Amino acid sequence: MGITFKRKIRHRGQEIGIDLGTTKALVYVRNKGIVINEPTVVAINNKTNQILAIGREAVEMIGKTPPHINAIRPLVNGVISDFEVTEKMLRYFLEKSEKKNFLGNLFNWSRLVVSIPCGGTEVEKRAVEDAAKSAGAKEVFLIEEPVAVALGMRLPIQESSGVFVVDIGGGTTEAAVISLGGIVVYRSLRVAGDKLNDDIIYYLKEKYKIAIGERTAEMVKIAIGSAMDLGTNQDAKIKGRDLTKGLPKELKIKEADIREAITPSLNKIIDAVQGTLEETPPELVSDIISSGIYLSGGTSLLRGLDKLISDNIGLPVKIVEDPITAVIRGIGLALEDLNQYQDFLININREKPPV
Ligand SMILES: Nc1ncnc2c1ncn2[C@@H]1O[C@H](COP(=O)(O)OP(=O)(O)OP(=O)(O)O)[C@@H](O)[C@H]1O
Numbered sequence: 268m269g270i271t272f273k274r275k276i277r278h279r280g281q282e283i284g285i286d287l288g289t290t291k292a293l294v295y296v297r298n299k300g301i302v303i304n305e306p307t308v309v310a311i312n313n314k315t316n317q318i319l320a321i322g323r324e325a326v327e328m329i330g331k332t333p334p335h336i337n338a339i340r341p342l343v344n345g346v347i348s349d350f351e352v353t354e355k356m357l358r359y360f361l362e363k364s365e366k367k368n369f370l371g372n373l374f375n376w377s378r379l380v381v382s383i384p385c386g387g388t389e390v391e392k393r394a395v396e397d398a399a400k401s402a403g404a405k406e407v408f409l410i411e412e413p414v415a416v417a418l419g420m421r422l423p424i425q426e427s428s429g430v431f432v433v434d435i436g437g438g439t440t441e442a443a444v445i446s447l448g449g450i451v452v453y454r455s456l457r458v459a460g461d462k463l464n465d466d467i468i469y470y471l472k473e474k475y476k477i478a479i480g481e482r483t484a485e486m487v488k489i490a491i492g493s494a495m496d497l498g499t500n501q502d503a504k505i506k507g508r509d510l511t512k513g514l515p516k517e518l519k520i521k522e523a524d525i526r527e528a529i530t531p532s533l534n535k536i537i538d539a540v541q542g543t544l545e546e547t548p549p550e551l552v553s554d555i556i557s558s559g560i561y562l563s564g565g566t567s568l569l570r571g572l573d574k575l576i577s578d579n580i581g582l583p584v585k586i587v588e589d590p591i592t593a594v595i596r597g598i599g600l601a602l603e604d605l606n607q608y609q610d611f612l613i614n615i616n617r618e619k620p621p622v
């Protein structure tokens with residue numbers, strides 16, 4: 268650790284925040300709030316390389332497209348996998364959010380705060396910054412997702428007490444202990460909601476010889492999925508293709524099936540939480556014992572997951588308010604005063620070597 272320069276962040280033009288998730292993007296405009304909430308999906312014509320639709324419209328195309336139209340997700344496990352498409356998608360979301368406010372075309376003066384997973388490599392961080400800049404942003408700051416969550420909840424992360432945040436999204440699970448404005452210990456795991464969907468697809472194929480699509484898997488997970496036996500025993504009808512006969516098939520599946528399918532992945536999430544805690548310095552552990560674990564991200568809404576984690580780890584677990592918007596609300600707070608919160612922000616170009 269060295270001494271770093273703190274330059275005053277000038278306020279000119281517009282400040283925008285983006286939670287650039289594996290499954291969705293939320294855009295926050297300062298003084299305006301959340302203006303965009305759309306899936307991070309892009310439909311592309313392979314023959315012409317043309318983008319046909321972005322966001323909600325593109326999702327409608329998933330699984331229904333002719334062979335030359337591909338619905339892709341340019342972010343995989345929280346990290347940019349297709350730079351060019353990410354840049355175009357960002358530009359689309361930014362332009363769309365511009366239209367919704369009355370400040371005129373201040374686009375090139377925009378300062379952008381973008382969330383990233385914990386412990387991203389320099390190359391990954393640079394890719395986010397470059398994509399945002401070529402999409403029109405003038406200056407880009409990055410913020411790690413759990414830090415944004417803690418900030419949004421106004422947890423005491425500027426102080427020396429430890430705060431434990433676990434964000435379980437679509438692509439990644441991020442478990443992080445934060446103290447004095449920074450992440451002290453973290454684990455970033457590429458197991459989250461998308462993996463649970465894959466688990467369900469695989470399980471139903473193996474057990475019932477039925478092929479279902481990603482959207483069906485997600486729907487059934489949200490409808491009857493549970494992390495532990497809550498005594499509800501719900502069931503759901505699913506439609507898919509019979510793998511032995513090749514014909515359409517309807518099947519009733521049980522809550523217990525879904526639970527069995529996703530349990531191995533849930534255990535990996537619990538291991539990551541446990542591992543993070545094991546590496547946490549004892550002084551911070553004692554803070555966490557009293558404050559507990561804060562759960563955020565869409566997958567924290569899986570029924571019984573909070574209790575499963577609590578039972579296994581032996582700490583109280585609280586789901587934060589509106590867990591799907593927790594990251595963007597934290598970014599929104601940072602946007603209100605970038606100077607006050609600059610310790611939490613990563614700006615690759617501003618970081619100077621120690622003097
Ligand atoms: N009620 C629910 N029960 C279970 N899972 C849910 C529920 N609601 C949303 N999800 C899941 O939450 C995930 C999306 O969460 P979130 O919006 O936090 O992800 P993200 O920010 O796009 O991804 P990441 O942060 O990993 O890049 C999806 O996998 C979705 O299926």
Ligand SMILES: [Mg+2]
Pocket residue numbers: 286288289412436437564594
């Ligand atoms: Mg997220």
